[in-house]
Amino acid sequence: MLFPAWPCAPRRAAFQMTALVLAGVSWCGTLRTGAHEPGDPAHARQKAFRAAAMTYGVPEDLLLAVSYLESRWDANRGVPSVTGGYGPMHITDARTALRGEPPPVPAGPALQRVDEAARLTGLPGERLIGDPDANVLGGAALLAAYQRELGRPPTSDPAAWYGAVARYAGTDAGPCFADEVFAVLRTGAARVTDDGQRVTLPPARELPRVPEQNGEGRTVECPRGVACEWLPAPYQRLPGGKYGNHDLADRPRDQGIDYIVIHDTEATYAQTLKLVADPAYVSWHYTIRSADGHIAQHVRTKDVAWHAGNWYVNARSIGIEHEGFLAKAGAWYTEAMYRSSARLVRYLAKRFDIPLDRAHILGHDNVPGTVPSAVAGMHVDPGPYWDWAHYFDLLGHPVRATGGRDAGLVTIRTDYARHRPRYTGCGGAGEDCPPHGSASVRLHTAPSRDAPLVRDIGRKPSGEATYDVYDHGARATTGQRFAVAERRGDWTAIWYLGRLAWFHNPAARPTAVNTEGFLVTPRRGLDEVPVYGRAYPEPGAYPGDVPVQDVTPLQYAFPRGQRYAVGRATRGEYYHSTTLDPGNHRVVRGRAVYFQIQFGHRIAFVKAADVRVLRSDAAAAR
Known part of the structure; x- marks a missing residue:
């Protein structure tokens, strides 16, 4: 349902409206919240969107869709994304988030939107980035300002806001960002956020389709509807008879493509582009930007990039880097990047006949070492915070049960938002990481949380396994299938690295589903x-x-x-x-x-x- 601006009081200054909304009171009296009771704390986020939409004359469903594409309505504990964005509306504050580090995209107003939001709302910047309700209000104020600057009225028709939504992206990929927002409007969404808020966006019944901005006739190999550019990796002779940084081939005519490997950059987007332009460095096929899901292609899919640390896998795979950090201060992946990546992977999987399962869509952390001496040094990205269940939902192949109660296989599937196992090492060594949703379960030597963790002798020939976020030797991750060895109460044992490994799998909150297949x-x-x-x-x-x-x-x-x-x-x-x-x-x-x-x-x-x-x-x- 769409809501116009408030009709029952004269115009007030922005800071007066803001104060009333954040106090939970409308101009006409108690804030009306629809089907939910005003005091229900689990729907506070939904009320915040309604109040902000009414205050600034932004269609409520449009505001919800923009926020969903930025953060899936999550607060992310006040931690910034890799692009320096905070809260449900991903309002950027590079000064606070980056602390003097190089910006992830060229410097400009898009990296410091908190200042503009503060001017529009009259709220201090620290509240806009730290208080989810204030953050939603700031996002609505920004959208309304962009609509005015385009000379458009604050209509209740979401389609009339296309230009303002494109500007909200803050990058040159704004039209594709807007296309994705309107795709969310059409399908709708509903979920419980990372802080327990129930938010719903009903699907739009009559929303005109906006022409997609890109086609497949470009020089880049990308699907329709995403922003994509060609930034080639160099292929040239180097001193000493060497060359870099990839190999020319003729795939799939000379050899098949069986894998797509998901990486994170462990660097900003700008730094990543500098690395791929170095002929003496390694290479990968695509990089995806966090802020808006913009894609840069560097190596043709027919050619072999040097990205996985395993030549056999390199020769038969496509590597995709995602701007982000495995564990840096808990920085999170944006929904815009997840959705753009899923579009790209669906396009590549269809083109090269790659099955959409975890045997073929690998994390870099799933790629094996080639020989014993290489095992310990293999990469561990994208790590336990990459939301594999959500990613496969976006791919159209959700992780589901296919077997009965006594099936011989289980597929890991955690409830990402609520499953928050302990990890250490996101800051200093041994320090606990901030609580965070995880796609991985911990593996023990016996059916008890007090039992030692399983040890990977390839990564740690001696000593015990740890809870360090970079030590994945005792973890199984969503989408991975394992043979069941035993079931005992709330615990399930699987065969893992040549031994028995136990994980907590209670019936009331399972962390795996029963499946069928071959062993x-x-x-x-x-x-x-x-x-x-x-x-x-x-x-x-x-x-x-x-x-x-x-x-x-x-x-x-x-x-x-x-x-x-x-x-x-x-x-x-x-x-x-x-x-x-x-x-x-x-x-x-x-x-x-x-x-x-x-x-x-x-x-x-x-x-x-x-x-x-x-x-x-x-x-x-x-």
Whole structure:
């Protein structure tokens, strides 16, 4: 429902209206809140949107949609996003958030909107960024100001606010930001926020479609409806006979693309663009900006970027960097970036026939080391705060149960907003991180929170596993599938890194769902099965001019009686590319078959000759 500006009192100064709204009183008396009781604290955020919309003559549903795209209505505990935005309306305050660090986008008013919001509302900046209700009011004031500057009246028709919404993005990608806001208006949304607020945006019944701003006929490889530009990574000869920073190929004609790897930048957008422009650095295919979901493409999808730390995965994947930090002061990922990323991944998955599951859509932290010495140094982004459940909802493939009560597989699925396990190390070593939703469950050696954590011998050959946010050796994450070993009360045991691992999975608040699929277990006669970090061909497959690549087992194995979820089957393959001249590049294919398994937090490979394949329901019946 749309609400016009208040009709029952004369105009007042902005600061007088603000004071009344924040006090919970309308000009006409007690604030009217619709279906919910005025004193219901769980709907305070919904009331704040209604009051702000009425105060500044902004359509309430439009204000809700803008805020949803910025923050999904979350307060984020007063912590800024990576772009220096605060609160449900993502009002930016670079002075406070960045503390002298380089800005994430070129300097300009969009990074310091709190000053403009303070002028419009009469509220101090610290309240606008620290008080969610004041933040919503500031966002409404900004939208109303942009509408006036465009010479448009404060109409109740959301479609008439398109230009103001585009300006709210604060970047050159404003039209695409506005397109996404109107997409939210059409579909509607409802959720409980990170601080327990129930907010609802009903779908719009009659909202005209705004023409999308971009098409697929551009030089960049991006879907319609997103802002995308071509900022190429250099491909040139370097001193010492080296070259960088990627390899030319002809995918998918010469080799398939099986994976999309999700990274975070651990740097600002501006810093990230400088890195990808360095010919001596590594490369990736796309970078997505936090403020508005703007996409920059650097490497053609047909070519191989150097992004995952595993050459086998590099040769068969597309790498996407997201502006953000795994743990820096709890900085959060914007909804605009999540949605733009999901659009891109859906487009790429359809184009290259990549299944939308966690066996093919990997985090950088799921990519295995290639040899034992490489395991400890593998990256751990995007980490436990990336909301995989929400991401797969946006991809149109939500994580759901597919098996019965006694299924032989479980898929991790936490209630992200309410699941807040302890992590340390976001600030100083050993210091507790701020409470934050997480997609990961903790794994113990016994069904007790007091039991030690499972230890990953590849990451920590000695010593105990820790709660450090960068130590993922005892974690399983939403979307990952594991074979069930045992169930005991509120605890479930899975096979993990060659041993039993327990996680808390109470029926009242489950952290996993039962699923079906295929498993592998050692074939008869084998006491244990080695696992590998890459699926390379057998020695006899290599031609004389291509050096044979060793197939080296990792420091792990799993014994008879254990089972692991199968993600895909593949024949061994190696992309030989050691010179600048693509005419010398070769793809070597073998006959040996491998199964990809979810072995620990990372995937791994086993030789088909070493294992038997079982259906999960058959395994559960044993």
